[in-house]
Amino acid sequence: xxxxxxENTKVVVQGLTGGQGKFHGLRNRDYGTKVVAGxxxxxxxxxxxxxxxxxxxxxxxxxxxxTAAFVAVPPKAAPAxxxxxxSAGIGFIVCITEGIPAQDEARVYNTxxxxxxxxxxxxxxxxxxxxxxxxxxxxxxxDIAQLPTPEGPNVGIVSRSGTLTYQALYELKQNGIGxxxxxxxxGDPVPGTSFxxxxxxxxxxxxxxxxxxxxxxxxxxxxxxxxxxxATVTKPMSAYIAGVTAPPGRKMGHAGAIVSxxxxxxxxxxxALAAAGVHVGLNPTEAGDLMAGLLKDR
Amino acid sequence: xxxxxxxxxxxxxxxxxxxSPGGVAETVDEAVAQAEAAGYPVVVKAQVQVGGRGKAGxxxxxxxxxxxxxxxxxxxxxxxxxxLVERVWVERASDxxxxxxxxxxxxxxxxxxxxxxxxxxxxxxxxxxxxxxxAIVRLHIDPVDGLSRDTARQAAVDARIxxxxxDGVADILVKLYRCFVDGDCDLAEINPLILKPDGExxxxxxxxSLDGNAAFRHPEWEEYDKTExxxxxxxxxxxxxxxxxxxxxxxxxxxxxAGLAMSTLDVVNQVGGNAANFLDIxxxxxxxxxxxxxxxxxHDENVRxxxxxxxxxxxxxxxxxxxxxxxxxxxxxxxxxxIRLDGTNAEEGRQIILDAGIxxxxxISKPTMLEAAREAVRIAxxxxxxx
Numbered sequence: 001x002x003x004x005x006x007e008n009t010k011v012v013v014q015g016l017t018g019g020q021g022k023f024h025g026l027r028n029r030d031y032g033t034k035v036v037a038g039x040x041x042x043x044x045x046x047x048x049x050x051x052x053x054x055x056x057x058x059x060x061x062x063x064x065x066x067t068a069a070f071v072a073v074p075p076k077a078a079p080a081x082x083x084x085x086x087s088a089g090i091g092f093i094v095c096i097t098e099g100i101p102a103q104d105e106a107r108v109y110n111t112x113x114x115x116x117x118x119x120x121x122x123x124x125x126x127x128x129x130x131x132x133x134x135x136x137x138x139x140x141x142x143d144i145a146q147l148p149t150p151e152g153p154n155v156g157i158v159s160r161s162g163t164l165t166y167q168a169l170y171e172l173k174q175n176g177i178g179x180x181x182x183x184x185x186x187g188d189p190v191p192g193t194s195f196x197x198x199x200x201x202x203x204x205x206x207x208x209x210x211x212x213x214x215x216x217x218x219x220x221x222x223x224x225x226x227x228x229x230x231a232t233v234t235k236p237m238s239a240y241i242a243g244v245t246a247p248p249g250r251k252m253g254h255a256g257a258i259v260s261x262x263x264x265x266x267x268x269x270x271x272a273l274a275a276a277g278v279h280v281g282l283n284p285t286e287a288g289d290l291m292a293g294l295l296k297d298r
Numbered sequence: 299x300x301x302x303x304x305x306x307x308x309x310x311x312x313x314x315x316x317x318s319p320g321g322v323a324e325t326v327d328e329a330v331a332q333a334e335a336a337g338y339p340v341v342v343k344a345q346v347q348v349g350g351r352g353k354a355g356x357x358x359x360x361x362x363x364x365x366x367x368x369x370x371x372x373x374x375x376x377x378x379x380x381x382l383v384e385r386v387w388v389e390r391a392s393d394x395x396x397x398x399x400x401x402x403x404x405x406x407x408x409x410x411x412x413x414x415x416x417x418x419x420x421x422x423x424x425x426x427x428x429x430x431x432x433a434i435v436r437l438h439i440d441p442v443d444g445l446s447r448d449t450a451r452q453a454a455v456d457a458r459i460x461x462x463x464x465d466g467v468a469d470i471l472v473k474l475y476r477c478f479v480d481g482d483c484d485l486a487e488i489n490p491l492i493l494k495p496d497g498e499x500x501x502x503x504x505x506x507s508l509d510g511n512a513a514f515r516h517p518e519w520e521e522y523d524k525t526e527x528x529x530x531x532x533x534x535x536x537x538x539x540x541x542x543x544x545x546x547x548x549x550x551x552x553x554x555x556a557g558l559a560m561s562t563l564d565v566v567n568q569v570g571g572n573a574a575n576f577l578d579i580x581x582x583x584x585x586x587x588x589x590x591x592x593x594x595x596x597h598d599e600n601v602r603x604x605x606x607x608x609x610x611x612x613x614x615x616x617x618x619x620x621x622x623x624x625x626x627x628x629x630x631x632x633x634x635x636x637i638r639l640d641g642t643n644a645e646e647g648r649q650i651i652l653d654a655g656i657x658x659x660x661x662i663s664k665p666t667m668l669e670a671a672r673e674a675v676r677i678a679x680x681x682x683x684x685x
Contacts, residue, residue: 075514106441163554163556251510252560261424284667
């Protein structure tokens with residue numbers, strides 16, 4: 001098992017003929033992901049290294065049975081691309097695009113919720129998702145993802161930051177711990193998928209035995225995760241929060257990473273998670289080591 | 299990007315939100331001219347992006363040109379909580395019957411727009427929230443539906459705004475909402491929103507924060523680049539298109555990825571140092587980007603060591619290492635580099651750095667984030683490089 005995507009997921013890459021879409025789309029396929037189609041308006045009928053390209057997502061779905069979309073188009077085009085995938089009946093959309101205006105994100109998110117409630121959006125501005133050995137959608141470097149084992153223990157990873165997601169994968173690989181699924185939810189103010197969404201799935205997933213959460217300053221997603229963990233999560237967890245020393249009022253690289261009006265501080269998030277029984281490390285390595293320790297006691 | 303009050307008011311005007319007649323001035327003479335145009339009495343207001351201007355003496359009433367000269371002369375050049383006053387806004391003084399508060403933001407938890415409205419304005423809204431939370435109406439707005447005039451009017455009624463001001467407030471709320479959405483604001487706030495004796499409602503202050511991601515559809519925002527509050531280092535970084543934030547410490551930071559860069563600052567702090575900056579060079583750490591990053595860090599005379607913290611993802615370790623070595627060749631540095639290279643092909647990368655034969659007084663390689671941080675901090679705090 002894995003969450004959200006597995007060996008049966010069929011992916012259509014929106015923007016497959018562009019630089020990013022082609023590079024990562026082909027890498028995803030090389031990993032073994034079923035990349036069945038590409039979409040670029042006006043380029044239907046062409047192919048990219050044998051992957052057929054269609055004018056619309058609806059055509060791609062009709063012809064190939066695609067179930068997931070990988071949106072790799074620029075910020076101006078991304079909102080329409082996401083909604084097109086939703087209206088074509090795609091169930092899982094990964095959008096890696098960085099730089100989408102927050103107003104567009106809010107509108108797209110709420111449109112999906114209202115008009116296409118069965119569709120889940122991951123991102124924008126995220127590295128994507130990998131279920132090691134089964135499916136990789138996005139830009140996660142797959143060679144640092146340790147395969148899960150049938151007997152376990154396997155860890156589920158959820159993180160806002162891209163490089164820290166990789167860091168988490170790497171720490172587990174160093175410790176020889178398998179990963180069921182690694183989800184990068186992205187650093188924007190309105191992520192389509194939240195920590196809570198991922199933790200709920202990991203909690204249900206029989207192949208996942210523990211979870212690592214990497215958060216950062218800004219918003220209240222970590223505090224909401226802590227509430228959920230207290231109420232629902234029984235699997236062991238470790239966590240790390242970036243941005244303890246971030247100056248207030250400044251966006252730290254990610255559009256959503258900002259402490260404003262004294263809210264969204266790293267310390268507040270660490271305290272909330274610790275109170276929920278999560279083992280909180282002071283740096284990514286410590287969070288990985290804490291997880292290794294938790295699993296040893298298992 | 300935060301706007302100054304005068305820019306916020308000009309932005310409001312575009313969306314039809316009434317503000318007092320006035321203009322901006324950088325000199326005493328300009329201030330007098332703006333006052334003559336606006337009509338006396340006027341208020342002379344320091345333009346700084348920090349609260350507490352009034353208490354600091356940065357807001358003064360002037361009844362004639364002599365008083366404008368006096369106050370503008372005092373306020374221009376004033377230091378308010380570390381912010382230098384370079385401009386004043388001069389506007390016609392308003393008679394005030396009542397002061398309200400109105401703002402629109404994005405509520406990230408609800409993923410919807412949030413209107414906050416209160417009949418108690420003119421003070422910090424956090425203060426009102428602490429003392430009398432019921433005095434604030436918090437209304438979520440679905441971004442797909444938007445805000446109707448009827449809903450805005452009801453919010454004003456719910457906020458116990460007096461009947462004679464309700465329609466004026468509702469009008470402004472609808473316009474402020476358009477400004478927030480179409481104007482791509484992170485925050486659009488009026489505090490105070492005033493009711494005048496003649497029944498007119500208008501914005502006496504303006505706090506606007508713009509979403510930088512939307513700059514591509516707002517060519518008119520370019521004018522704000524000129525007045526953006528940046529220090530020398532930040533201006534240089536902006537020229538090089540780098541994600542840089544200047545800080546006060548002595549350890550220069552270069553990392554790939556926003557999360558890792560934040561994490562690097564934290565680790566430096568944990569081992570007893572202080573970061574000189576935040577700098578995210580993104581995924582592809584090639585020689586050009588690295589050279590630009592080193593140039594910016596080198597410009598900061600507080601820097602005593604430079605911590606390059608790279609996690610190779612798709613950009614492999616050897617490519618990153620080549621970038622660092624090449625960058626080092628191009629920039630003569632004031633401080634030694636401590637590099638931590640991890641992730642994909644990190645071994646190969648470290649070998650490239652070793653083979654480059656750069657003396658340890660200039661470049662030290664450490665295997666983990668923590669060890670590298672300790673070394674960078676040790677050097678920054680006065681230890682010799684190359685130990």
